[in-house]
Amino acid sequence: MHEIGVMFEVVKTVEKVAKQNGVTKIDTVVLQIGELSSMIPRYIEACYPAAVDGTLLQETKLKIEILPGNGLCRECNKVFNLIENKNKCPHCGSNHWELLCGREFKIKEIIAC
Known part of the structure; x- marks a missing residue:
């Protein structure tokens, strides 16, 4: 599970940005994860408490x-979801x-408090 290492880096980055901007209390961190990313959202959620501890x-x-x-x-220039359509265009096949x-x-x- 490489997510824990990634989350430690996220924490370091967020702390650095907060310090640079004089933020002393943070309410929420919002991450965007692509469906095709190697990051698994439930593992990220599971790692988060350990990564932010202390x-x-x-x-x-x-x-x-x-x-x-x-x-x-x-072929047809249509946008489609790759996962839902098993990598095959639903418009032209x-x-x-x-x-x-x-x-x-x-x-x-x-998001700061």
């Missing part, structure tokens, strides 16, 4: 937003597509 983020809430894994069909989004892992927002 830090500025100890009392914070974690919010995760899941971003869709969308592709653009190279093509397997030729370009990835638009879904591999993201971002700190979207740090």
Whole structure:
């Protein structure tokens, strides 16, 4: 499970940003995770308490937003969800597509108290 190491890095980054901006208390950290990311949201949630223990983020809430894994069909130029459609365009049946989004892992927002 590589999520714990990633979460320690997220905590360090959030603490650094908070310090640079004079923030002393944080309410919520919002992460965006793509459906096609190697990060598993439930593991991120499970790791969060250990990663924030003893830090500025100890009392914070974690919010995760899941971003869709969308592709653009190279044949008909329609956007579709890759997971829901098993990597096949539901409009024309093509397997030729370009990835638009879904591999993201971002700190979207740090909400201060």
